[in-house]
Amino acid sequence: MCPGCYKKNTEGYCSNCRRQLFDGVRISPALSFDTPNSGNLPVYQEKTKRLSISGVQLKYSLRLENKQLVLTEKGGQYILKPIPPAVLIASHEQAPENEHLTMQIASQVFGIRTAANALIYFKDGTPAYITRRFDVKADGTKHLQEDMAQISGRSRHNQGENFKYEGSYEEIGKLIQEHVAAYPLALEELFRLVLFNYLFSNGDAHLKNFSLIQTVMGDYTLSPAYDLMSTVLHTPQETDMALELYKDDLSGASYSRNGFYGQPDFRIFADGIGMQAVRTNRIITQLLTQREKVEEMIRRSFLSDEIKEKYLDIYLDKIRRMGMTKDMIGSAINREYPGVYAPTTAPVTLIFRDLVMKVGYFERMKPDMGEFDADNKYSFIEFKNRNEKDPYTIIDGDELTAVEYPSNEKQNAIETVFN
Numbered sequence: 001m002c003p004g005c006y007k008k009n010t011e012g013y014c015s016n017c018r019r020q021l022f023d024g025v026r027i028s029p030a031l032s033f034d035t036p037n038s039g040n041l042p043v044y045q046e047k048t049k050r051l052s053i054s055g056v057q058l059k060y061s062l063r064l065e066n067k068q069l070v071l072t073e074k075g076g077q078y079i080l081k082p083i084p085p086a087v088l089i090a091s092h093e094q095a096p097e098n099e100h101l102t103m104q105i106a107s108q109v110f111g112i113r114t115a116a117n118a119l120i121y122f123k124d125g126t127p128a129y130i131t132r133r134f135d136v137k138a139d140g141t142k143h144l145q146e147d148m149a150q151i152s153g154r155s156r157h158n159q160g161e162n163f164k165y166e167g168s169y170e171e172i173g174k175l176i177q178e179h180v181a182a183y184p185l186a187l188e189e190l191f192r193l194v195l196f197n198y199l200f201s202n203g204d205a206h207l208k209n210f211s212l213i214q215t216v217m218g219d220y221t222l223s224p225a226y227d228l229m230s231t232v233l234h235t236p237q238e239t240d241m242a243l244e245l246y247k248d249d250l251s252g253a254s255y256s257r258n259g260f261y262g263q264p265d266f267r268i269f270a271d272g273i274g275m276q277a278v279r280t281n282r283i284i285t286q287l288l289t290q291r292e293k294v295e296e297m298i299r300r301s302f303l304s305d306e307i308k309e310k311y312l313d314i315y316l317d318k319i320r321r322m323g324m325t326k327d328m329i330g331s332a333i334n335r336e337y338p339g340v341y342a343p344t345t346a347p348v349t350l351i352f353r354d355l356v357m358k359v360g361y362f363e364r365m366k367p368d369m370g371e372f373d374a375d376n377k378y379s380f381i382e383f384k385n386r387n388e389k390d391p392y393t394i395i396d397g398d399e400l401t402a403v404e405y406p407s408n409e410k411q412n413a414i415e416t417v418f419n
Helices: 015-022 041-045 092-109 169-179 183-199 253-258 263-272 277-288 291-300 305-322 326-333 370-375 409-418
Strands: 060-065 068-071 078-081 117-121 127-132 145-147 211-214 220-222 348-352 357-362 377-382 392-396 400-404
Touching: 015 117, 015 127, 078 092, 092 117, 092 127, 092 291, 092 305, 169 183, 169 211, 169 263, 183 220, 183 263, 183 277, 183 305, 253 263, 263 277, 277 305, 277 326, 291 305, 326 400, 357 392, 370 377
Parallel strands: none
Antiparallel strands: 060 068, 060 078, 078 127, 117 127, 145 211, 211 220, 348 357, 348 400, 357 377, 377 392
16 A cells, blocks of 8 residues: 555555655655664764654654655755654554554545655664655745744743643634634634544644644645644543643533533534534534544554554544534434434434433424524433323433434334333
């Protein structure tokens, strides 16, 4: 497979990856030099760049010379990340492909703009992650780029060692509104990226991992995404988020009740940065309904079988936490009539996060209680309650994990009993 995009039946980088990474130049996936070791460490140390992933992942600068990638001290066009030291993080040998896979899922499955990236191999076959610098122009000059720590005035000098973890994603949204002319689109990109980081357990998405970059027109926009990976695989005790979603988010009703972020928290975050509810729900639905494509990419990746299973389990747990949206519920009931209260000819089974099941029909209360929809809540009549004076049960879509329609034989037996 192509070590850039996983395209099958490809030797080396495919033509599309060569175009994105190397302007079409045919570059070998094998570097001409060895992985960092005790013998060549001084050479690498001269070219060491900033650290990341809890301060343990080294970055080196490369440039393209005579169809070869070479280490360079200045004028770098690429960033190279070898396997981090084993003593500092778990599953260290999987770090390059973890980042590569997560970046590819963001781009290929969810349409998130990302820095061009791929796997590449040292002379001894050891893998590394390579990404093209999007701030470098064709003539070698740079686009003006500032990360959110710089824009917000935070630095190690005035905020201490943890300066890049001080703040919230809502604050980033406010900075985008202040500095980006076309901010509505940029805010949607931010929301999609923050939710993606949560679903894929990137607990190191701090202020320096979000940037504004100047365009050729002289205005500013959100830069392509970078440094995306499932960091919990390497630092299992880390928090779900590097920053708060919004101020005092851990005191919110949803988090206080469940002990983790869910749809209500992201809806509050989206409302706080000025997004329209219909766009918020559409993006949440888009990110929660690509499970099959995500699983396929994980299977095609170069991760070990053990880490593939962990990566998938972690992702599925986050999907479970988020519940279902109105569009997801409606589509599960009847794709032809995409609505929660669409006509049905058979019972519906609802399966909740705590594995409780309810069998019955969605039906609006009288008088109409459509205002529930805004909070992802719906009125439902269970078979066991349908002869009651007040037969309605309020269903919280945030707590649902699956909707089965029509119900299977066992659940149909329930209908027979209550008939």
